Amino acid sequence: MPGHPGSRDSAESTPRVQWLEVAPEWAGQRLDNFLMGRFRGVPKSVIYRVIRKGAVRANRKRVKPDYRIAPGDSIRVPPMYEPAARPERAQPGRRVQRRMQAAVVHEAPDYLVVDKPAGIAVHGGSGVDFGLIETLRAARDDRYLELVHRLDRDTSGLILVARRRSALKALQDQFRRKSTHKVYRVLVVGEWPRGVDRVEAPLQRVTGGAGERLVRVSTDHGKAARTDFRALERFPGYTLLEATPLTGRTHQIRVHTAVQGCPVAGDEKYLDRASQSAWQRGGGDRLMLHAHQLAFETPEGEKVTFEAPVPEDFGAQIQRLRQRQ
Structure with missing residues (x-):
């Protein structure tokens, strides 16, 4: 199966066995993860079974699933086919x-x-x-x-x-160490409490009644979560905030605003039905949360900051509130 980003068939390939040469950008990845990315339709159990039986080899030697592949490694892979009945996933146009x-x-x-x-x-x-x-x-x-x-x-x-x-690992390490800096623009329903500039509330992921993923505050089972807030502009019934998450929990800003009685406008998960209906009647048609700024250190050690202005639909909603005011 030639053409996959990260490996290429060698001249030794046969119709039944593939020899994959590891490209430099995949160096350091576990063998099992490399094969699961290469053969996305093959069940994990099949991949682990052929490794365990020794049918997969690196440089003609038996290896374990946790073997770290290196640039230029020659990986022997036995025939592994995706199930014939598996429907082909639609591709982006x-x-x-x-x-x-x-x-x-x-x-x-x-x-x-x-x-x-x-x-x-x-x-x-x-x-x-x-x-x-x-x-x-x-x-x-x-x-x-x-x-x-x-x-x-x-x-x-x-x-x-x-x-x-190598860049993926270096950049993800920064997110784990919380050394990156992210700033959001967020419009919330209601008047943001004056004097509240930080929310600290532990968060726990749960499953809702319809099976959807939700997050709630839980002092017993939640993970620590902190967000700094600053009110930028106030409107009748709404407040535009700057939000800076100091931790990176799922739905953190959305839940931390909701526990202050000010859910994010357009939030179908955490906004009550009456407020959501009022938002839509006024022309609101999106979640009013935008990742405005991102700062990090490049793999070469340079500190960089990027900004993205709020998109047109977000800005149009803010302008509508200004005109009403």
């Missing part, structure tokens, strides 16, 4: 590819900075055929593209994509 290409605001050898539109998932799955990362892979010639972090589907703004495996 030219229009969405062009849209995502246009969303790239900065391109460096090690990473891309993308201004993700609202309504686009960062990756496929759970009823979504493809997301930002699959679309970028289809649109570009890059041999390696992986998400460094995530944004909710309905959140717009800056997201970081690694172009080398």
Whole structure:
């Protein structure tokens, strides 16, 4: 199966056995993860079974699933076929590819900075055929593209994509150490309490009655979460905030605003029905959360900061509130 970003068939290939040469950008990855990325339709159990039996070899030697592949490694892989009945996943069309290409605001050898539109998932799955990362892979010639972090589907703004495996590790380490800096623009329903500039409330992920993913405050089982807030502009019934998460929990800003009695406008998960209906009647049609600023250190050690202004639909809602005022 030639053409996969990260490996290429050698001259020794036969119709039944593949010899994959490891490209430099995949160095350091576990063998099992490398094969699962290479053969996405093959069940994990099959991949682990052929490794355990010794049918997969690195440089003609038996290896274990946790073997770290190196540049130039020759990986022998026995025939592994995706199930014939497996439906082929839809591919992103030219229009969405062009849209995502246009969303790239900065391109460096090690990473891309993308201004993700609202309504686009960062990756496929759970009823979504493809997301930002699959679309970028289809649109570009890059041999390696992986998400460094995530944004909710309905959140717009800056997201970081690694172009080398070494860069992915270096950048993700910064997010784990909380040494990156992220700033959001967020419009909330209600009047933000004066004097509240930090919310500290532990968060726990739970499953709702319909099976959807939710987050709640839990002092017993939640993980520590802190967000700094600053009121930027007040309107009748709404407040525009600057939010700086000091931790990176799922739905952190959305839940931390909700526990203050000021859920994010347009938030179908945490906004009550009456407020959501009022928002929609006034013309609101999106989640009013935007990743405005992202600062980090490049793999070369340079400190950089990127900003993305609020998109047109977000700005139009703010302008509408100003006119009402």
